[in-house]
Amino acid sequence: MAFIKKSPGSETLAHEERRFARDCAGLALELESADASERRWAARDLADCPDASALLLSRLQREDDASVRELILSTLTRLGDEVAVLGLVNCLRSENAALRNEAIECMKQLPDEVAPIMQCLLADADADVRIFAVNVLESLCHPEVESWLIQVIESDAQVNVCATAVDLLGEVGSAAARDALLRLKARFADEPYMQFATDLALKRLAAN
Numbered sequence: 066m067a068f069i070k071k072s073p074g075s076e077t078l079a080h081e082e083r084r085f086a087r088d089c090a091g092l093a094l095e096l097e098s099a100d101a102s103e104r105r106w107a108a109r110d111l112a113d114c115p116d117a118s119a120l121l122l123s124r125l126q127r128e129d130d131a132s133v134r135e136l137i138l139s140t141l142t143r144l145g146d147e148v149a150v151l152g153l154v155n156c157l158r159s160e161n162a163a164l165r166n167e168a169i170e171c172m173k174q175l176p177d178e179v180a181p182i183m184q185c186l187l188a189d190a191d192a193d194v195r196i197f198a199v200n201v202l203e204s205l206c207h208p209e210v211e212s213w214l215i216q217v218i219e220s221d222a223q224v225n226v227c228a229t230a231v232d233l234l235g236e237v238g239s240a241a242a243r244d245a246l247l248r249l250k251a252r253f254a255d256e257p258y259m260q261f262a263t264d265l266a267l268k269r270l271a272a273n
Contacts, residue, residue, distance in 0.1 A: 089114035096120060101130040108136035118144050122152035125164070134167065142171045145178045154186065157197045169197055173204040180207050187213060192223045199229045215242050218249045227253070228262055235266030243270055 092114060095107035104124070111117040121137045128134050141149040153175075156168035172179050179201065186198035199217060202210050214237070217230040227249060234242050246263050253259035 093120055096124050101133050104128070104130070104133045105136050108133060108140055112140050112143055118146055118148035118152060122148070122155075125152070125156070126159075131163075134164070138167050138171050142174050145175050147178075150175060150178045150182070154182065157186075157194050158191070165197065169200050172201045176205050176207040179205065180209065183209075183213055184216075187217055187221075192226055195221065195223070195226045196229050199226065199233060203233055211238055211242060214238065215245045219245050224253060224256055224259060228259060231259070231262045231266050235262070235269045238266065238270055239273070240270060243267065246270075 087110070089111070092107045092111050095103050096111065098104055098107070108121060108124070111120060114120075118141060121141055125134060125137045125141075128137065141153065150172075153168045153172050156164050159165055159168075183198065183202075186201075187195055189195050189198070195217070199214070202213060211234070214230045214234045218227050218234070221227050221230070231246065231249065234246065238246075246267055250260060250263040
């Protein structure tokens with residue numbers, strides 16, 4: 066007679082289901098468990114609870130398990146409410162590079178929710194945040210992406226921010242960006258990389 070081998074997490078799962086009630090209060094407690102597998106369950110199941118985004122964001126800032134962070138971010142993306150979006154924006158200011166990159170990937174999946182705050186992000190006092198905002202635009206399926214990038218190269222004084230925008234304009238831009246690129250090239254005439262990047266972007270636009 067063959068024996069069916071139990072998966073490593075089967076006994077743990079049964080234990081988890083007994084340890085916490087499956088209501089919102091129980092899930093909130095489970096999200097703070099010392100057991101990563103329990104936190105994963107909570108991160109997945111909290112979506113239907115009031116204040117879910119706030120609870121998940123609070124845990125996200127302290128979470129050191131990558132698999133739990135993945136589920137927290139997945140649920141935040143699914144929720145996509147104002148609290149979730151602003152919390153993801155706050156992650157852009159984190160010193161944790163992995164968390165910043167994960168937040169950027171989530172924001173790319175929320176074009177309609179991110180669009181209303183994009184101009185504020187592109188005008189943020191922190192140049193790094195402005196660069197991260199441009200990185201969000203890389204895969205943001207929104208009709209204003211090119212206009213936002215043109216706005217960056219027309220108005221941003223920081224060469225690294227403009228360079229990031231130019232690189233992306235070379236991929237997603239149209240003839241509408243040509244004049245702004247020429248003005249940028251003249252504005253940063255003493256910056257070799259900017260000369261190279263604008264020439265490359267202009268060449269790509271001409272080929273499209």
